[in-house]
Structures are given as structure tokens and as C-alpha cells.
Amino acid sequence: IENDGPTIVAPEDIILECAADAVADIDGAVVTTTCGLESEVTAEGPNLLEGDGICDGSLWEFVYTVTDDCGRTATDVQQVTIENDGPTLTAPADAQLACITDFVGDPSAVDANLFCDDEGDLVISDPVLLEGTSSCPGAEYMVTYTLTDACGRTAEDTQMLTIANSGLEIITPPEDMTVTCYGDINPDPWAIEYFTPCSSDVFIQVTPPTQLCC
Numbered sequence: 517i518e519n520d521g522p523t524i525v526a527p528e529d530i531i532l533e534c535a536a537d538a539v540a541d542i543d544g545a546v547v548t549t550t551c552g553l554e555s556e557v558t559a560e561g562p563n564l565l566e567g568d569g570i571c572d573g574s575l576w577e578f579v580y581t582v583t584d585d586c587g588r589t590a591t592d593v594q595q596v597t598i599e600n601d602g603p604t605l606t607a608p609a610d611a612q613l614a615c616i617t618d619f620v621g622d623p624s625a626v627d628a629n630l631f632c633d634d635e636g637d638l639v640i641s642d643p644v645l646l647e648g649t650s651s652c653p654g655a656e657y658m659v660t661y662t663l664t665d666a667c668g669r670t671a672e673d674t675q676m677l678t679i680a681n682s683g684l685e686i687i688t689p690p691e692d693m694t695v696t697c698y699g700d701i702n703p704d705p706w707a708i709e710y711f712t713p714c715s716s717d718v719f720i721q722v723t724p725p726t727q728l729c730c
Contacts, residue, residue, distance in 0.1 A: 519550040521588030524557065526580045529595040534632035535570045538562045538596045540578050545592070547582045555584045562596060570632070571667035574598040600631035602669030605638075607661045610676040615714035616643055616651050619677060621659070630665050637664045643677055651714040655679040681713040701725050 527544035540559035549555050560579040567574030576596040583589045606627040613619055621640035630636045641660040648655030657677040664670045690707040703722045 521586070522547060522549045522553070522555050522582045522584045522590050524548075524580055524582040524590045524592050526578065526592035526594040529597070531597045531599050533598070533600045535562075535574065535576065535596075535598055536632065538576055538578075540580075541594075542580070545580045545582070549582075549584045553584045553586065555582050557582050565595075567598065568667075570598065570634075572598060572600050602667070603631075603634075603636055603663045603665045603671040604629045605661060605663040605671040605673050607659070607673035607675040610678070612678050612680040614679070614681045616655070616657055616677065616679060617714060619643055619657075619659070626661055626663075628663050628671075630663075634666045636666070638662070639664075648679070651679055651681075653679055653681055698725070 525546040527541045532538055540561065542557050542559055545557050545559075547555055547557060558581050560581070562576035562578055565575040565577050569576075574597075576598070578594045578596070579591055580594065581589055581591045608622065608625040623638050623640070626638060628636065628638065639662045641662075643657035643659050646656045646658050655678070657679075659675045659677060660672060661675065662670055662672045686708065688708070690704060693701070695701055703725075705722050
């Protein structure tokens with residue numbers, strides 16, 4: 517008896533976003549045998565050929581082997597290419613604050629998208645003063661949000677913060693005083709009740725008395 521051994525054609529090469537989705541498709545292999553011989557198909561892999569396995573451009577391979585009842589074998593390969601995009605990120609909406617010290621970075625407010633099950637690494641910068649005086653009305657700050665995925669790819673977006681407060685307010689001025697002599701005038705600057713946002717430093721200057729009449 518003379519006859520040929522089995523043949524096998526592996527499933528077509530495929531492209532996947534996630535390496536974890538690479539599964540052998542034994543039922544997709546096309547096998548032929550002679551004389552109606554039974555056969556068994558096995559798959560080895562995935563075996564990494566190129567790249568780090570999960571990042572864009574990685575290449576995996578499955579080796580399919582058919583064995584007939586005579587013990588003869590044939591093999592073919594299927595390649596799996598990984599294609600995925602880097603992260604995307606949208607920072608929180610611009611905001612107004614009374615004081616820059618009120619700012620707290622909130623990762624949950626960031627709209628982030630990463631490939632597969634990657635959790636990524638989010639870094640929120642400290643606010644950087646772009647315009648105005650620190651913590652004073654109208655001051656503008658910028659916060660940078662940077663997202664890095666497992667492949668080292670990054671996405672970046674910024675959020676603008678504007679300081680909006682009423683500034684220094686006099687709540688209660690010193691009471692008027694009546695004195696006998698000019699030299700008895702002794703102003704007390706700490707008798708002023710005032711409010712300053714953001715714990716700003718306050719400088720109180722007292723000018724000499726001015727005669728208004730007589």
C-alpha cells in the first residue's frame with residue numbers, strides 16, 4: 517500500500533487588538549487524508565515572534581499539526597498581528613476657584629481610554645501660574661493631565677483654572693475716637709476687622725491724621 521500523508525491548511529492570519537483574545541481555531545483548519553484515514557489536529561501556541569506581546573506591531577504564531585492513523589504528520593502556521601491605538605484623554609472642564617489651594621486633582625473626572633485591559637498611569641501636574649498674581653482675582657493657572665499606557669504611549673490634555681474671589685474686604689473699620697489733644701491720637705491698625713481670601717498676607721498702613729476743619 518502506497519499513499520500520501522495528511523495535509524493541513526491553518527486558518528487565515530488575523531489581526532487582533534488584544535493579545536489575550538488570541539485563541540487557536542482548530543475547527544478552522546482544513547485537513548485532508550487518504551483512504552478515509554482518521555486524523556487528529558493539535559495546535560501549539562500562541563508563540564511570540566516579534567514585539568513585547570501586547571503592544572501594536574507584536575506578532576504571534578500558532579502551529580497546527582495534523583496526525584493521521586499511520587502516524588504521519590503535516591503542519592501549517594497561522595500568524596496573529598496585534599494592532600491597537602495609544603491612549604486618549606480629555607481633562608476635566610475649566611473651572612473657577614476661590615483659592616488655588618482649593619484645587620485637588622480628581623482622576624475620576626478624567627475621560628480616559630486605553631486599549632484592552634490596560635489601566636495606564638495618570639499623572640496630574642501641580643497648577644502652574646500663567647497670568648496674574650497667585651491667588652488674586654483673575655489669576656490663571658494650568659493643570660496638565662498625562663496618561664501613559666503599558667506600551668509607553670502617552671496622551672495629554674490641560675485644564676485651566678481661574679481665581680474668582682472678592683479680594684480683601686473690610687468688615688469693621690476702627691471706631692471713631694474723641695481726644696483732647698492731637699498728640700493723643702493713637703491709631704490701632706489691629707482694630708480693623710477684615711477678610712482676605714486664601715490666607716493672603718495683609719499689610720496695614722496708617723496715614724497721619726488729617727485736620728478736616730476748624
